[in-house]
Amino acid sequence: MTAGSLGLRREVRAGWSLFRRDMLKFQRERARIVSSLLQPILFLGIFGLGLKNVLGGTGPFQDIDYIQYIFPGVIGINVLGISMSTGVTIVADREFGFLREVLVAPISRLTIALGKVASGVATAMFQVAILLLLSPLLGLTPGVIQIVLLLAAVALLATATSALGVLMASRIRSVETFQYVFQFALFPLFFLSGAFFVLDRVPPWIAVIAKLNPLTYAIDLFRHILYADIELGELTRELLLVNSAAYDVLLIAVISVVLLTLSFVSFARME
Secondary structure, three states, X not given: OOHHHHHHHHHHHHHHHHHHHHHHHHHHOHHHHHHHHHHHHHHHXXXXXXXXXXXXXXXXXXXXXXXXXXXXXXXXXXXXXXHHOHHHHHHHHHHHOHHHHHHOOOOOHHHXXXXXXXXXXXXXXXXXHHHHHHHHHHOOOOOHHHHHHHHHHHHHHHHHHXXXXXXXXXXXXXXXXXXXXXXXHHHHHHHOOOOOOOHHHOOHHHHHHHHOOHHHHHHHHHHXXXXXXXXXXXXXXXXXXXXXXXXXXXXXXXXXHHHHHHHHHHHHOOO
């Protein structure tokens, strides 16, 4: 066995160990699992039921229920919050000294960052799979192919947002600071993504910002997938930002590559 293959096996083993460690920590944190599942239910209840009587049955909401409209957005905020919080584990490991021990191990920093991103993606996909159990209650019945495509889209978004979390964590030294920055980034990304409102019906400056927001295109992709079996009328098609889901996929993929590259470079330079 060559030195190169031994080195590759060591890197793979190390990455798997870091990934498994994070997944075991997530499994043991029952409060975190419950709270992350309750949050989307609260969004659906408060925003969905609260605004349904105001917007339901009018304009583009003639063929689709308002709660069905915001459900893909709720999936988006769930993925965003869970995967970006991957950075918290990096900052916490740095504070408790575990990260220093990992950094001096004979493995590349790229492997460490990849293990963290992978755990963020896996956690987000697990949470969304549970969240999809609510879809029949909302009048959405995605088939097997739709579910597979949706989870693939979630993995793509989670890759980008987990990489963003790693990028932030590589520059931040305390959990408290990370939480402030995390909240500062989270809410503008979410509320300016078209999750709760149709972008054609907002002030132009909000629409411009929303169309610069990558989460907007991820939520649009989720809608394309979940609405595939629904016959949308001319007005209802206004709910979709672009006509082709392929455009959403391409844009999110490019953003994922950029954020992964930036996070790897920043993590490699971290002291």
